[in-house]
Amino acid sequence: MTAELIHRLHFAFTITFHYLFPQLTMGLALLIVVLKSVALKTGSEQWDRAARFWGRIFAINFVFGVVTGIPMEFEFGTNWARFARLSGGVIGQPLAMEGVFSFFLESAFLGLFLYGEKRISKLMHWFSAVMVFVGSWVSGFFIIVTDAWMQHPVAYDRLPNGQFEVLSFWQLLLNPWALLQYAHNMTGAVITGSFVMAAVGAFYLLEGRLDEYGRVFLKVGVIAGLVASILIIFPTGDLHGKYVARNQPAAMAGMEGLFKTENGAGMVLIGQPNEDTGQIDNPIVVNDALSFLIYGTTKAEVKGLDQIPHDQWPTALPLLFYAYHIMAGLGTWFALLMIVSAFLLWRERLYTARWALWALLLSFPLPYIANTAGWMTAELGRQPWLIYGLMRTSEGYSNTVSASNGLFTLLGFMGLYLLLGILFTVLIYREISNGPEPKLPAVEAIQAD
């Protein structure tokens, strides 16, 4: 195993595990604001309890997100030192800004939200929820800006020693790639949050307990899920895809498995790319669809891999193809499921339609898979580049850290994250089993002593 592969796996493994948590907290933060707003407006104790319940779920996820997020900032230096040395002047900025502008805000108001409810007014508690939402979404923005610069470098100059320097701060922050990716990614986070909320609601109704909460969770989850499942396809996914096709033709050709340049390119719904023959095996194709989706006309030319030098092909072509197709396929399922569920909700039949409740319950893992697959699409599509067109991945890893040392810590992370995963599952299951009703005062008193 080469050092380059180990360092790639190290980053990929730790960030994939990390992002399981923020995608829920960012989505939930928005939904908790919705719950708190209704509670504040109506004075309903039930919606307040619902908000507190999701606050507890949020808190557990937040802790796992924080502790698995710290390694990410370190790994730029530990595992990708040569990249960090050249890029610090540019992407060090959004990373430091995340800490300065978002983490301080988020941690301060989360402390107030979780520990301070009895010390502050109802309005202040609502405001804390809003600030936690703002903090987590600002945090997401700075990370996307960092990634977007690696995908689509803008507003930079090179110093004589090879280091990159920012030429325009605002162009860095308003990189068109970043704005499109941010819209798409945050919509994805809302999908995770709303699917999880709807699934817990469906779980309570199917179990026949905590019905009143189950209905609240379903209502909020399905409405938010419907909006997000449509926005993820149109306009955010559509626009982002068009931008990728124009700026990273190799990535788009790999995602679609388009080996040959075509006028009127078809879209492969399913199949297996065969790098030896340059074809898709067992394909199911919609004719002309790809040209139409990218350029708005069925006859447009779409660049295939044949026009791209072989040393610039995405290095893990089949995985890129599958990641993209898994994301897109699941996205289609999300829209279908939520349209049907919202229709049933509107006709007041959702709460008794057990087949729909089962579908909602069983679908909760799928947004995690789709979000992960989406990120794999973005990052595998960027290969073999670390900074697109400017620096190759093979030029960026820490060459003083041997493959053996890298493997040592990768295995350490795997073991630790296995433990964390088990602990997380137990904790979340217990919170959901306990439900939103407050515990009996007697139990609380015993615990306090």
Add this chain to the structure above:
Amino acid sequence: MMGFIWFWLVAVMIVGYVVLDGFDLGVGVLHLFLVRTEAERRATLASIGPVWDGNEVWLLAGGGTLYFAFPLLYASAFSGFYLPLMIVLWLLILRGVSLELRNHLEVGVWRVLLDGLFGLSSALLTIFFGAALANVLRGVPLQADGYFFLPLWTNWQPGPHPGILDWYTVIGGLLALVALTLHGALWLTIKTSGELEDRARRVVTPLWFVLVALTAVSLAATIAVRPASLNNYFNYPATFIVPIGVVASLGGIWLFNRKVQPVKAFLSSCLYLFFMLAGACWGLYPTLLPATTGADRDITLSRAISGPHTLAVGLVWWGFGMVLAIGYIVFVYSKFRGKVDLRAGGH
């Protein structure tokens, strides 16, 4: 000029981290020995519950600031200290999880395990942070290209080919352990009440004597390992105010703890940490990471600094962002000021 400013801004982030996360690390070490009942343990943990995560943000924000202001230093130090940093990450993960999740679990066995993990990881973190600082002061075997890689230990001597741990850096680790445990004890005298408060106050005395001894030993050891540390002081004799400040703040800890003025005693401890760290930074300046392989390989300020435009732009948003951040921090600490009262919503 930009180099001077950013050197001290990064130093401010480090001081902010040590002073703030320092007391919750110290509480983590102490709670294993100091508390007798579950109620006391809850009060102890509630005293840091709402703030520890924000305190840890100083480490992240500091790391980010280092990354963009001094990319060469960030790249070289983080890859060179690869193994200890990964261990620090694992400890930070264990600590955060064990602290935050014990209250979600009612089962006694789980709580005992998580409390033990929290205390152990806190203690090891203070030792690693102290040793890390000592590594920077001692210097590392930098290659001509600005990189290095340190094993965890070699022959335990601080010579030209040291390991992360040698007798000098172990002293640094122990100093940090004692200083932060004392810092945490003083925090508990502010935040807790009753017998727990008395016990916290009593534990300060023995810790103080050890701290004074270790401070003297580490100072002598630093001068022995890197005599150049004194150059700035002799060139600018007014800066001998820093060691005087160390002595004065040590006196303040003793005096105010004796007179049962916990806030003043805690602030003295903050000043002690500030003077110690500022003194170490001043001993290095303008070197950022000395080389044991020859002074021409030192990573210096002028070698590591980012481009001028990056730094100028950074100064604007950094200043603005930190003013905002200090605003939230003051707000949160004022909302949770006073003694922990378990009856009032767990705080």
